[in-house]
Amino acid sequence: MPKVKVPRKSTAIDMTAMCDVAFLLLTFFILTTKFRPQEAVQIDIPPSTSQIPIPDKDIMMFQIAPDGRLFFGLDDQNTRLALLDALSTNYQLALSEKQKQAFKLLEIWGMDIRELPAFLDKEPNERAAIQQPGLKIDTTGGETQVEDLILFSRRANNNLRIAIKGDKTTEYKSFDKLIQALQNRKVNKFNIITSARSKQE
Amino acid sequence: MAEMNVPESGAKKGHKKARSKKMSTRVDLTAMVDLGFLLITFFMLATTFNKPKTMEVNKPAKEEDEKKEEEPPIKMSKTLTIMLGSNDKAYWYVSPDEIDANTQLTLDSVDYGSTGIRKVIKQRQDEVQAQWGNREDLFVMIKPLPKSKLKNTVDILDEMTINNVKRYAILEPNDPIDSLVAIKINQSRK
Numbered sequence: 001m002p003k004v005k006v007p008r009k010s011t012a013i014d015m016t017a018m019c020d021v022a023f024l025l026l027t028f029f030i031l032t033t034k035f036r037p038q039e040a041v042q043i044d045i046p047p048s049t050s051q052i053p054i055p056d057k058d059i060m061m062f063q064i065a066p067d068g069r070l071f072f073g074l075d076d077q078n079t080r081l082a083l084l085d086a087l088s089t090n091y092q093l094a095l096s097e098k099q100k101q102a103f104k105l106l107e108i109w110g111m112d113i114r115e116l117p118a119f120l121d122k123e124p125n126e127r128a129a130i131q132q133p134g135l136k137i138d139t140t141g142g143e144t145q146v147e148d149l150i151l152f153s154r155r156a157n158n159n160l161r162i163a164i165k166g167d168k169t170t171e172y173k174s175f176d177k178l179i180q181a182l183q184n185r186k187v188n189k190f191n192i193i194t195s196a197r198s199k200q201e
Numbered sequence: 202m203a204e205m206n207v208p209e210s211g212a213k214k215g216h217k218k219a220r221s222k223k224m225s226t227r228v229d230l231t232a233m234v235d236l237g238f239l240l241i242t243f244f245m246l247a248t249t250f251n252k253p254k255t256m257e258v259n260k261p262a263k264e265e266d267e268k269k270e271e272e273p274p275i276k277m278s279k280t281l282t283i284m285l286g287s288n289d290k291a292y293w294y295v296s297p298d299e300i301d302a303n304t305q306l307t308l309d310s311v312d313y314g315s316t317g318i319r320k321v322i323k324q325r326q327d328e329v330q331a332q333w334g335n336r337e338d339l340f341v342m343i344k345p346l347p348k349s350k351l352k353n354t355v356d357i358l359d360e361m362t363i364n365n366v367k368r369y370a371i372l373e374p375n376d377p378i379d380s381l382v383a384i385k386i387n388q389s390r391k
Contacts, residue, residue: 019234169351169352186262188262
């Protein structure tokens with residue numbers, strides 16, 4: 001009886017298929033990734049059972065920090081530019097091209113509109129280090145900065161939806177001020193951003 | 202198989218004719234796979250998958266903007282007023298249809314959650330059903346005080362959805378009773 005010879009197999013494996021899979025997944029993740037935008041303040045959003053997903057575009061975002069400071073942001077860069085144009089004519093801001101570009105890339109900000117040019121002059125990493133004072137809000141009349149932001153942004157893009165991102169511990173007082181400003185501009189409908197939670201909790 | 206092409210040496214040294222060697226086209230892909238998975242890991246961790254949700258809020262329009270339509274005022278016995286106070290406490294009362302000097306108002310403080318405010322809403326729904334025949338007639342007035350947290354407002358709006366309350370509104374604590382309540386619980390109303 002002939003001896004059965006067990007052939008010696010190489011331990012090397014064909015990696016081609018594995019490589020294909022790896023890069024397929026990589027492509028998927030690259031395309032779906034949306035990086036977390038830089039934030040002016042850390043905000044911990046309250047949970048709710050609401051299941052409506054936040055729309056992908058046309059968002060006007062207000063953020064309220066735990067201490068009541070108010071921040072503003074638009075998602076679209078062209079709308080931001082249109083807003084800046086309107087602001088510079090109404091608040092007599094003389095803006096250079098560099099400042100405009102800086103505003104175009106500004107995700108979220110909160111300060112007196114008149115202080116914007118000085119803020120935009122700074123380098124991006126310098127800006128991140130600054131504690132922003134929050135939008136100037138005054139609902140009793142006099143200054144209407146927040147109202148103007150709403151008005152000019154809506155002029156730039158009429159489909160804007162208003163989203164309010166507030167911290168869990170934000171006092172209703174500061175939330176109410178913002179709502180007053182919105183209602184002064186006849187906005188009675190808006191969205192509060194919340195995180196998902198199950199009904200049982 | 203994926204092996205490195207190690208040039209053979211020695212065996213064919215003596216040959217005069219330099220034959221072009223047939224090279225294998227196989228390349229070792231291990232390093233490439235490693236790199237691929239490394240990047241996958243990075244992007245997986247950087248991705249935010251669960252998008253935040255939104256909760257739609259409708260505020261009643263300001264009265265001076267619109268011509269006030271003469272609607273019959275809502276029967277107070279169909280209502281429930283919830284005031285949101287500080288320290289995660291909610292206060293609720295039902296104001297009577299007619300207020301006179303002898304009116305006694307019971308005010309109760311509860312917390313947010315299934316044993317607190319949810320119980321109150323359910324109980325009120327039952328009462329409204331017993332009195333008016335339809336539990337959806339209940340009108341909940343939500344009056345957050347300045348010191349309450351945003352989380353409280355969201356929680357209450359959530360309870361409205363959970364308990365299927367169709368009619369509710371966020372109002373300012375303007376009622377005279379609200380002032381009394383605010384004084385009683387020692388919080389400013391404005």
